[in-house]
Amino acid sequence: MQRHRSSIVKSIERQLGAWLEQQDDATLMHQAEALAVRRDMVMLLAFVRDNRVVGTQSTGNMPLKSVREVTARFVNPPELETTIGDQVYQFRSEEDIGPLYFLHILADVGGLVNIARARRWQLTARGQAFFKAAPMFQASWMLAMWWYRVNWLIAFPYTGMGEALPPLFNLSVLASLQALPPGTWQSFNKFADQVISRTGLTWTAQDSSFATMLLRGSIARMIIDILASFDALKRRYRKKPLGRGTISELEAFKITPFGAALLDALAAC
Numbered sequence: 486m487q488r489h490r491s492s493i494v495k496s497i498e499r500q501l502g503a504w505l506e507q508q509d510d511a512t513l514m515h516q517a518e519a520l521a522v523r524r525d526m527v528m529l530l531a532f533v534r535d536n537r538v539v540g541t542q543s544t545g546n547m548p549l550k551s552v553r554e555v556t557a558r559f560v561n562p563p564e565l566e567t568t569i570g571d572q573v574y575q576f577r578s579e580e581d582i583g584p585l586y587f588l589h590i591l592a593d594v595g596g597l598v599n600i601a602r603a604r605r606w607q608l609t610a611r612g613q614a615f616f617k618a619a620p621m622f623q624a625s626w627m628l629a630m631w632w633y634r635v636n637w638l639i640a641f642p643y644t645g646m647g648e649a650l651p652p653l654f655n656l657s658v659l660a661s662l663q664a665l666p667p668g669t670w671q672s673f674n675k676f677a678d679q680v681i682s683r684t685g686l687t688w689t690a691q692d693s694s695f696a697t698m699l700l701r702g703s704i705a706r707m708i709i710d711i712l713a714s715f716d717a718l719k720r721r722y723r724k725k726p727l728g729r730g731t732i733s734e735l736e737a738f739k740i741t742p743f744g745a746a747l748l749d750a751l752a753a754c
Contacts, residue, residue: 493633493634501629505625508621513743514620514621516716517620522587522588522624522714523624526615526623528555530598534608534612538605540604540605541578541602546579552565555585591631594630594635595634621746628712632751640711643703650686658708661676663748663749670738672736673735680708681700681701716741717744718741719738722735722736
């Protein structure tokens with residue numbers, strides 16, 4: 486199974502390498518170099534290389550001390566505690582810190598780091614080579630790992646979604662995104678409803694009173710938010726009344742030129 490996984494990653498890398506050889510837009514290359522999520526991945530790999538990170542006994546995740554040290558070095562350090570009313574809630578595991586756990590998943594499925602319970606995290610030969618890769622390759626590789634190697638339900642882990650997405654869900658979503666003209670604002674609800682209809686995405690839990698809202702939420706978390714973290718699209722929100730106050734609701738998005746290039750890279754894999 487490990488060998489099969491490695492062969493898939495190698496195939497993706499070959500396709501991305503061939504795609505990158507045809508790219509000559511200096512602006513895109515500079516954007517890739519500045520991309521925060523890419524820089525955070527490079528920093529994470531360097532931290533693993535230079536420090537003794539021993540996976541926890543229960544999951545193999547980073548110990549809390551390492552989580553604090555790593556996230557403090559992120560381009561945009563995440564909050565490690567949440568205040569609700571008078572209560573302050575501290576994070577309890579690496580999985581509570583979304584940006585870090587996202588990188589962990591990509592590094593794991595992509596074979597950059599060997600991660601095991603109660604053992605030291607080890608940078609692999611592929612992880613060492615990642616440092617020398619072109620920034621545009623690094624960015625497209627990371628997104629490709631998410632697109633083709635990760636079960637997206639990890640971003641929306643609700644029982645009503647079942648254990649797997651419909652067959653070829655990721656390819657259908659990619660085709661829908663590529664059909665949109667870059668730089669033009671798109672209604673999020675319209676896009677989400679089209680994806681739901683075309684792919685047969687359903688809410689399987691018995692209580693389906695909020696099925697439409699929850700399915701749209703899954704599209705936002707699994708697709709829109711991930712692409713936004715790669716600067717592949719911009720989001721626009723609106724204020725929606727809720728009780729005595731308001732909440733921010735995703736209204737629209739538009740694909741950036743950088744995002745269009747990343748989508749092309751995904752299509753080349």
